[in-house]
Amino acid sequence: MKKIDTAIARQAFDHALLTHDQAFGEFFLAKLLGFTISYPTDMCRVEFPVLDFMFNPQGSLHGGIVALAMDVSMGHLLNRLHGPGATLEMKVQYLGPIRSGNVVAIGSVLRRGRSIAFLESRLTDADGALAAIATATWKVLPISPRSAGAPTT
Amino acid sequence: MKKIDTAIARQAFDHALLTHDQAFGEFFLAKLLGFTISYPTDMCRVEFPVLDFMFNPQGSLHGGIVALAMDVSMGHLLNRLHGPGATLEMKVQYLGPIRSGNVVAIGSVLRRGRSIAFLESRLTDADGALAAIATATWKVLPISPRSAGAPTT
Amino acid sequence: MKKIDTAIARQAFDHALLTHDQAFGEFFLAKLLGFTISYPTDMCRVEFPVLDFMFNPQGSLHGGIVALAMDVSMGHLLNRLHGPGATLEMKVQYLGPIRSGNVVAIGSVLRRGRSIAFLESRLTDADGALAAIATATWKVLPISPRSAGAPTT
Amino acid sequence: MKKIDTAIARQAFDHALLTHDQAFGEFFLAKLLGFTISYPTDMCRVEFPVLDFMFNPQGSLHGGIVALAMDVSMGHLLNRLHGPGATLEMKVQYLGPIRSGNVVAIGSVLRRGRSIAFLESRLTDADGALAAIATATWKVLPISPRSAGAPTT
Numbered sequence: 001m002k003k004i005d006t007a008i009a010r011q012a013f014d015h016a017l018l019t020h021d022q023a024f025g026e027f028f029l030a031k032l033l034g035f036t037i038s039y040p041t042d043m044c045r046v047e048f049p050v051l052d053f054m055f056n057p058q059g060s061l062h063g064g065i066v067a068l069a070m071d072v073s074m075g076h077l078l079n080r081l082h083g084p085g086a087t088l089e090m091k092v093q094y095l096g097p098i099r100s101g102n103v104v105a106i107g108s109v110l111r112r113g114r115s116i117a118f119l120e121s122r123l124t125d126a127d128g129a130l131a132a133i134a135t136a137t138w139k140v141l142p143i144s145p146r147s148a149g150a151p152t153t
Numbered sequence: 154m155k156k157i158d159t160a161i162a163r164q165a166f167d168h169a170l171l172t173h174d175q176a177f178g179e180f181f182l183a184k185l186l187g188f189t190i191s192y193p194t195d196m197c198r199v200e201f202p203v204l205d206f207m208f209n210p211q212g213s214l215h216g217g218i219v220a221l222a223m224d225v226s227m228g229h230l231l232n233r234l235h236g237p238g239a240t241l242e243m244k245v246q247y248l249g250p251i252r253s254g255n256v257v258a259i260g261s262v263l264r265r266g267r268s269i270a271f272l273e274s275r276l277t278d279a280d281g282a283l284a285a286i287a288t289a290t291w292k293v294l295p296i297s298p299r300s301a302g303a304p305t306t
Numbered sequence: 307m308k309k310i311d312t313a314i315a316r317q318a319f320d321h322a323l324l325t326h327d328q329a330f331g332e333f334f335l336a337k338l339l340g341f342t343i344s345y346p347t348d349m350c351r352v353e354f355p356v357l358d359f360m361f362n363p364q365g366s367l368h369g370g371i372v373a374l375a376m377d378v379s380m381g382h383l384l385n386r387l388h389g390p391g392a393t394l395e396m397k398v399q400y401l402g403p404i405r406s407g408n409v410v411a412i413g414s415v416l417r418r419g420r421s422i423a424f425l426e427s428r429l430t431d432a433d434g435a436l437a438a439i440a441t442a443t444w445k446v447l448p449i450s451p452r453s454a455g456a457p458t459t
Numbered sequence: 460m461k462k463i464d465t466a467i468a469r470q471a472f473d474h475a476l477l478t479h480d481q482a483f484g485e486f487f488l489a490k491l492l493g494f495t496i497s498y499p500t501d502m503c504r505v506e507f508p509v510l511d512f513m514f515n516p517q518g519s520l521h522g523g524i525v526a527l528a529m530d531v532s533m534g535h536l537l538n539r540l541h542g543p544g545a546t547l548e549m550k551v552q553y554l555g556p557i558r559s560g561n562v563v564a565i566g567s568v569l570r571r572g573r574s575i576a577f578l579e580s581r582l583t584d585a586d587g588a589l590a591a592i593a594t595a596t597w598k599v600l601p602i603s604p605r606s607a608g609a610p611t612t
Contacts, residue, residue, distance in 0.1 A: 002175035013166050022155035024210045057177045063240045064221020071216045087216045088443050091244035091550050093577050093594060095570045111554045118552050135594055137394050137443055241596050244397050246424050248417045264401045271399050288441055290547050290596055308481035319472050328461035330516045363483045369530045369546045374523020393522045397550035
């Protein structure tokens with residue numbers, strides 16, 4: 001039986017329980033996965049450490065976690081630029097396995113229209129090598145009058 | 154500040170810590186998310202309860218978790234039929250938000266060749282309505298002599 | 307120098323010039339490629355003969371022609387059920403090369419909402435084997451008052 | 460009944476019949492669509508004029524033709540860098556309709572491994588605006604001894 005490092009996982013979990021807030025930037029999954037989210041010009045950057053509780057059965061970062069981080073890098077960017085959206089579809093290509101270190105996903109906008117936005121994200125591994133790319137199509141949700149003046153993230 | 158149900162999250166986490174084994178079917182993420190994995194003829198079925206710690210900032214099941222579950226339904230099927238593979242790419246379409254109940258992802262094979270396999274997965278919500286579809290391209294990994302006689306999952 | 311069968315290509319071209327009408331079902335590309343378009347219940351069926359003028363440099367049906375036929379099978383279905391739409395994105399998986407015979411693409415709707423529709427298409431070769439699958443996301447265009455009462459195709 | 464410009468279509472067709480050669484760079488479809496294919500450093504550039512025989516029923520460049528051009532920009536690049544490959548899958552996002560002028564698709568490699576290559580292509584309209592993006596996964600075909608020393612394109 002192969003176990004993960006339970007101390008590290010417990011620390012991540014307890015920290016997430018304590019610090020999360022179900023809003024952009026602070027929601028539980030982002031905290032559990034240790035996401036540091038920032039906004040360089042016209043982009044959203046999601047950095048997180050690859051820990052063994054995020055692994056697939058073959059001992060590398062699970063493709064679903066990669067997808068989650070890239071989705072966050074696009075959704076948070078769209079939210080910052082406009083307001084909340086909904087992912088209509090996302091495609092991720094996995095260029096190779098990732099086993100350790102910090103990875104960084106950078107989301108950017110390809111085109112944003114009134115009702116539809118096209119975004120992409122690129123994820124690099126600890127050596128800065130491209131490890132995954134994603135493209136997605138988002139539905140731009142109408143902004144409610146209350147939130148219109150005050151972008152959330 | 155909006156918090157998740159911490160008791161439910163803690164129960165899921167503690168259960169995962171206790172029961173996981175970093176192998177097909179039992180790895181930590183599958184346990185944390187409460188996946189029940191079974192193998193109807195030529196398919197892999199992943200069922201799990203939608204809990205609020207899996208939510209995006211907008212209060213529905215995070216697209217990354219949907220992707221993770223669908224990826225598992227395809228990867229575990231491929232592993233059972235042949236042996237471990239690697240996701241080259243996956244595309245997920247999100248037909249609508251999922252907020253509660255048990256969801257089910259069913260993975261199936263479109264075509265499996267010697268080096269490449271094409272799979273799809275369909276995820277239905279608690280009402281049985283189609284909520285997401287995924288297609289993926291997998292690299293079929295050569296089976297090592299040791300594992301050849303004994304498919305793992 | 308390797309030439310296509312020029313007599314067959316010329317016949318296809320002349321026939322298309324003569325019979326086309328730039329509207330659903332009859333537009334030039336559909337005529338040039340010999341599409342026979344029909345509408346079994348809730349589906350659109352596009353059948354056409356694989357001819358060597360449609361080949362890639364490696365001597366099989368060009369992936370772009372496969373994409374075109376599958377796009378037509380979805381766009382024409384959406385047009386029939388609702389009215390014209392616009393492809394936001396389409397992904398095609400190519401399960402193997404196609405070299406001769408008649409192929410059939412069948413488009414169907416996964417979900418149609420007010421502003422977005424999700425469709426798929428499956429293309430089978432002359433032996434009825436699955437040769438390509440496509441999924442797409444469409445923008446449903448508002449119906450103009452004039453065309454509302456009279457679906458075009 | 461709405462007709463295409465038959466003189467322009469006939470000119471394109473006759474030119475293609477005369478000049479094509481079923482090999483990379485010169486195959487019939489590339490000639491029919493007026494592709495000018497060149498190879499800036501590490502890229503493949505496909506330029507062609509948008510003519511009305513390439514239109515969909517709604518009067519803009521057919522998505523299948525866009526897909527075809529982008530596929531060519533990737534497949535020809537892979538062929539030049541390595542040798543012939545096969546498209547496993549391609550996803551195209553359509554950022555807006557294209558109605559006239561010359562469009563340019565630029566294919567580039569994201570990562571090329573021994574058996575799999577990941578490529579992308581970006582298509583700009585006559586104003587230089589991004590109009591479509593594609594990503595694709597290719598199977599790298601083993602090079603036959605005879606062709607190994609002499610890349611075709």
